[in-house]
Amino acid sequence: MIRKIFLNVIVLLSTMNIVYADHLYTYEENLFGNICKRQTLTEGLFGITDPLDDSGIEIGFAVTNLYQQNVHGGISTHRRAGRNSGSYDLEVLADLDKLLGLENSSLYIHAEGGWTDTVGINGVAAGSAFGINADAKGNRSLDIIECFYEGTIFDDAFNLMAGKIDLTGVFDGSTYADCECTQFMNAALVDNPTIPFAAYSLAVVLSYEPGESWYIMGGAADAQADGRETGFRTAFHKEDYFLYMLETGLKPGLESPKGTLHGTYRIGLWNDPQPKANSDSVKNYRDDVGFYLSCDQMLAKENNQAEDNQGLGAFVRYGYADSKKNDINNFWSVGFQYQGLMEGRDEDVLGAGYACGIFSNSASATYPEDYESALELYYSIQFTPWLNMSPSVQYITNPGGSNMISDAVVVGLRAQMLF
Secondary structure, X not given: OHHHHHHHHHHHHHHHHHHHHHHHHHHHHHHHHHHHXXXXXXXXXXXXXXXXXHHXXXXXXXXXXXXXXXXXXXXXXXXXXXXXXXXXXXXXXXXXXXXXXOOOEEEXXXXXXXXXXXXXXXXXXXXXXXXXXXXXXXXXXXXXXEEEEEEEEOOOOEEEEEEEEOHHHOOOOOOOXXXXXXXXXXXXXXXXXXXXXXXXXXXXXXXXXXXXXXXXXXXXXXXXXXXXXXXXXXXXXXXXXXXXXXXXXXXXXXXXXXXXXXXXXXXXXXXXXXXXXOOOOOOOEOOEEEEXXXXXXXXXXXXXXXXXXXXXXXXXXXXXXXXXXXXXXXXXXXXXXXXXOOOOOOOOEEEEEEEEEEEOHHHOOOOOOOEEEEEEEEEEEEEEOOEEEEEEEEEEEOHHHOOOOEEEEEEEEEEEEEO
């Protein structure tokens, strides 16, 4: 009798354990599934942003981590300094209409920090004049790199931006080659190196749209800016050097069986009055002037939904600067992006780009080779809405314009998380 009761207890306990284990597995499976479906890892910083969203304040936090290694050629394939680097970004967007009743107005604040030194792997391994890591910020805790007002004026005819602005995000844009955190890693495939962009400077930008597909934009920025400062010292207490930029562009929509194929065709002029010269010159020259082109066009769409970006797009850039005042006086780049190339991977992106910078003939002592070029291929994989990973490979020809350094091959892996 006792033996029978004992066996029944064992069976009951075993059954309870199986049910508990199955319940635990289901709970863990649901928990993991829910986390993977989140738009951000912490669901809006653990709910802190929800009440702020309702009042007109949006907050975002992201971390980008990058590991790169020079595996062939360059300066060295053994130096480990700077292989791992990264940045973290805190962004705040305030709707001034909700907060203060100012229609069509907003305040944007962007703070950024990073790790590893500014030389990074490029200075000790690859030796590129462009820079193989456009996201390298150096060891910084948290700097407010942007803080500007944006709104419409004159009966909404003009759009005004004023404050501390990153001009690389305003002028010389590109849909497919403009973000170092999600697209290309090589700096020459992010921005045009012939344009002397000031670093997060106090600036004013005014734009106007005469028609639905045509815009004109002009701006002035402190040419001596230091992104780690507010900008008032260099803008108002040093020489009156301001970078002036003017850009105009067309935004045509080409019709296709799957809907409108959007594109933007830009042309811009700039003037930098600071005295400067190329690396070989002993004389400085004022009023550096140049121009640029930047075009991107979607070539094919997979679906006819207006908001669906799956398909093939291409870009091209060109820049010119005076050879007496700049080391690179001609530059061009070209490439493509395909989103959703693989079945069932609608958010994944394949990108390929080639950039070439022509060194000034009058700087041949510093740059014996005529040019440096960079070829990059990356594939961005979206594991969850808040986690993307991008393996990348770069091939650098004539790194640093030197005839003493062989072509370099750099491999990298980037991970970005949205919190």
